[in-house]
Amino acid sequence: MAVETEARKAPAGDLLRRDASFAPETWDPDTRTIEVVWTTGADVRRYDWWTERYYLERLVVSDDAVDMTRLGSGAAPVLDSHQRWGLDTQIGVVQRAWLENGTGKAVLRFGEREEIQGLIRDIASGVIRNISVGYTYEPDQVRVTPDPTKKEPELRELLRWQPFELSFVAVPADAGSGTRGMPAPGPASLPTPPAPPAHHEDIRMSGSNPAGNPPANTPPVNEAPNADAIRAEAAKAERSRIAGIHSACRTLGLQEQAEKLVEEGISVETAQSRLIAELEARAKVAGGPDPSSRPRVGASGDDPAEVRAAMATAIAVRTMPGLAQGQESMRYREFLRMRPSDMLMELAHLRGERVSPRDRQDFLERSFHTSSDFPLLLENAGNKMLEAGMALANPSYRRIFAYRPFNDFKAHSFLTAGDFPALEELGEGGAIKDGTISEKRERVTAKTYAKAIAVTRQMLVNDDLGAFTDFGSMIGRRVADFENAMAYAQLGANSGAGPTLAEGNTTLFATTRGNRAASGAAISETTLDAAYAGIIEHTSLDGLKLNLRPSILLTGSAYRGAALRYTRQIVATEAGKVALYTDLEPIVDANVTGNRWYLFPEPGAAPTFVYGYVNGQSAPQIRVHNPIPGRDGMQVEVVHDFAVGAIGWRGAWFNQGA
Numbered sequence: 001m002a003v004e005t006e007a008r009k010a011p012a013g014d015l016l017r018r019d020a021s022f023a024p025e026t027w028d029p030d031t032r033t034i035e036v037v038w039t040t041g042a043d044v045r046r047y048d049w050w051t052e053r054y055y056l057e058r059l060v061v062s063d064d065a066v067d068m069t070r071l072g073s074g075a076a077p078v079l080d081s082h083q084r085w086g087l088d089t090q091i092g093v094v095q096r097a098w099l100e101n102g103t104g105k106a107v108l109r110f111g112e113r114e115e116i117q118g119l120i121r122d123i124a125s126g127v128i129r130n131i132s133v134g135y136t137y138e139p140d141q142v143r144v145t146p147d148p149t150k151k152e153p154e155l156r157e158l159l160r161w162q163p164f165e166l167s168f169v170a171v172p173a174d175a176g177s178g179t180r181g182m183p184a185p186g187p188a189s190l191p192t193p194p195a196p197p198a199h200h201e202d203i204r205m206s207g208s209n210p211a212g213n214p215p216a217n218t219p220p221v222n223e224a225p226n227a228d229a230i231r232a233e234a235a236k237a238e239r240s241r242i243a244g245i246h247s248a249c250r251t252l253g254l255q256e257q258a259e260k261l262v263e264e265g266i267s268v269e270t271a272q273s274r275l276i277a278e279l280e281a282r283a284k285v286a287g288g289p290d291p292s293s294r295p296r297v298g299a300s301g302d303d304p305a306e307v308r309a310a311m312a313t314a315i316a317v318r319t320m321p322g323l324a325q326g327q328e329s330m331r332y333r334e335f336l337r338m339r340p341s342d343m344l345m346e347l348a349h350l351r352g353e354r355v356s357p358r359d360r361q362d363f364l365e366r367s368f369h370t371s372s373d374f375p376l377l378l379e380n381a382g383n384k385m386l387e388a389g390m391a392l393a394n395p396s397y398r399r400i401f402a403y404r405p406f407n408d409f410k411a412h413s414f415l416t417a418g419d420f421p422a423l424e425e426l427g428e429g430g431a432i433k434d435g436t437i438s439e440k441r442e443r444v445t446a447k448t449y450a451k452a453i454a455v456t457r458q459m460l461v462n463d464d465l466g467a468f469t470d471f472g473s474m475i476g477r478r479v480a481d482f483e484n485a486m487a488y489a490q491l492g493a494n495s496g497a498g499p500t501l502a503e504g505n506t507t508l509f510a511t512t513r514g515n516r517a518a519s520g521a522a523i524s525e526t527t528l529d530a531a532y533a534g535i536i537e538h539t540s541l542d543g544l545k546l547n548l549r550p551s552i553l554l555t556g557s558a559y560r561g562a563a564l565r566y567t568r569q570i571v572a573t574e575a576g577k578v579a580l581y582t583d584l585e586p587i588v589d590a591n592v593t594g595n596r597w598y599l600f601p602e603p604g605a606a607p608t609f610v611y612g613y614v615n616g617q618s619a620p621q622i623r624v625h626n627p628i629p630g631r632d633g634m635q636v637e638v639v640h641d642f643a644v645g646a647i648g649w650r651g652a653w654f655n656q657g658a
Contacts, residue, residue: 029124032092032120033095033108037103037131038097038105039061039104040102043056043057044056054153055156056156057156058157059135059157059158065158065161066163067161067163068098071094071106071163072096074093075093075094076093076165077092077093077166078092078110078167079091079166080168088115091110091119091120093109094165097163106166128168130170132167132169134166134167135161136161138159138160141158141160143156240268241262241268244268244271257275257278261274261275304347307347310329310331310335311332311343312384313327314336316381316385316469319469320388323385341363344374344377347377348373378622378634378636382622383622385473386475386621386638389480390620391476392476392477393481395483395487396484397484397609397611398611399585399587400603401611402607402611403612404610404612405613406612406614408446409446409641410445412444413442414607442501442503442645444644449639449642450640452637452638453635454636475620479620485591486644490645490646491609496596498649501646501649503649509654514534515534515649515650515652516653516654517531517653517655520595520657521655522559525566528581532550535601535652535653536548539650548601548606550583551585551600552585552599553585553598554597554600555597556589556591556596557590558657563586564586566584584599595658596654597657598652598654603651607647608652609645610644611642611644612642613641613643617641621639622636625637
């Protein structure tokens with residue numbers, strides 16, 4: 001029999017689950033603790049949606065295999081049914097956990113919140129008695145043993161895994177687990193493989209892929225009914241029904257209906273239908289918005305909008321792993337290995353649609369040709385990647401241009417105040433004379449720039465969004481390059497002399513303004529001294545010396561070496577030479593063509609150019625539209641509102657170079 005070790009498709013960090021059980025004999029009401037067995041390493045039958053095959057999973061229970069760092073810390077959570085998205089689902093902590101003779105044991109301590117006391121009483125009395133462990137494993141530490149006859153599922157042994165949390169659940173999978181003193185159950189038989197369920201909570205938490213687990217092991221046919229298990233199932237179902245109704249009422253803003261619907265004993269789905277009907281009736285009477293625009297929830301109580309956002313983050317993180325840093329919610333990990341089509345099927349399930357994996361093709365066709373979650377999913381993922389790309393980019397023009405906000409697309413006027421008028425001596429009892437502030441007006445207007453690509457139906461059916469994710473991850477950098485090119489186009493207008501300004505009705509750089517060299521020359525001590533003197537001698541509109549200090553030396557690739565040499569960024573080649581311009585920061589950008597070079601002070605001292613975005617939206621926006629009539633594809637648009645322009649000339653110096 002061939003044995004191999006390989007990496008399976010489950011990244012570290014995805015939480016899996018394994019059920020066990022316990023007896024209430026160890027309940028201590030004084031310390032509010034109970035002892036449990038949370039694993040025996042028994043084989044559990046699972047379903048791999050990636051390979052569409054069943055397999056047996058076996059946890060190796062030994063000191064070398066099990067990383068007890070989290071579970072043995074004294075702070076690992078005890079949860080209600082693996083619900084880990086809110087503090088209200090934590091009912092206790094794992095006070096102590098250890099391994100003993102091939103089993104995992106723990107002492108659990110419960111909280112004292114009023115709302116969980118009924119649950120704890122059921123645990124203490126033995127009505128609720130099943131434990132499930134949440135764990136992750138190392139993908140490259142899985143030993144796979146295929147069945148030589150190919151009639152039975154392959155065995156996958158997890159050689160290195162880490163438990164994270166323990167949960168109380170309704171149905172156990174590890175039939176061999178129990179507390180000390182509990183008789184070992186008889187051998188369990190594996191059920192006949194059913195068609196894989198379309199949606200189940202275990203599916204999203206599966207180990208080898210986020211799509212799912214098959215049903216747990218069933219008891220032997222001749223085994224007598226377990227009354228405790230039946231009561232536990234009923235209690236769990238009732239709690240789930242009540243929680244689902246309350247969640248639906250909160251989401252739809254009809255909290256006052258919750259108690260009435262609970263008392264009627266109706267299902268969550270029936271309650272949702274009534275709530276939506278109530279909203280529709282109210283909307284017709286009040287003439288309000290269409291209630292269908294409100295989020296709907298499924299049996300799990302999840303808000304589809306929140307789940308869709310987590311899925312979008314997963315798509316973005318797969319392409320740009322750095323996005324995982326700083327995420328407030330880790331829920332995206334649940335969907336990291338999920339295919340786009342699986343995501344859409346999951347969202348459809350949350351909205352109450354019944355979709356079977358056998359109907360995948362038809363469902364995807366309908367998703368593409370009707371209004372669905374697909375455009376919103378792509379739009380959300382694309383914007384996350386785009387914003388990250390923009391944040392990483394650092395175009396050099398922003399070091400020279402001053403930022404200014406733009407409220408709209410109208411021409412914005414920028415004033416260069418001519419200083420407060422010069423002060424005059426005030427005699428005893430004299431009157432303060434009025435003065436005026438000279439000003440000029442330069443105008444800059446924001447414009448919209450856009451581009452579009454298509455996402456075809458074939459890309460969705462084939463679960464291949466590679467072109468889209470490549471586009472999303474690259475566009476941030478491309479937009480930054482676009483901004484850089486636009487900015488330097490302003491600087492380099494009129495053969496480097498810059499745009500024409502309203503003040504003086506001439507180019508920004510001109511010998512008549514005193515901010516341009518009379519003749520082009522290379523960077524040297526002589527030309528740098530002249531540039532320094534030119535900027536320092538500039539005066540305000542009212543004739544006051546500005547004493548601006550240059551801090552930036554800008555050039556293209558032609559003068560890179562000279563720029564670095566004269567600012568002492570590299571060692572001078574001539575012995576005894578001392579660089580005199582260490583206060584200058586050299587900036588080299590390929591958008592500065594030829595031998596041109598410029599000197600600037602800090603942008604805030606005397607802005608020469610400004611840039612900005614409409615309403616502070618610094619990153620472009622991706623918009624995805626439903627299928628366009630006559631085209632077999634969705635249109636993905638990138639729209640960017642950007643402004644750049646010149647507003648002054650005093651804070652700059654230009655040399656044509658030689």
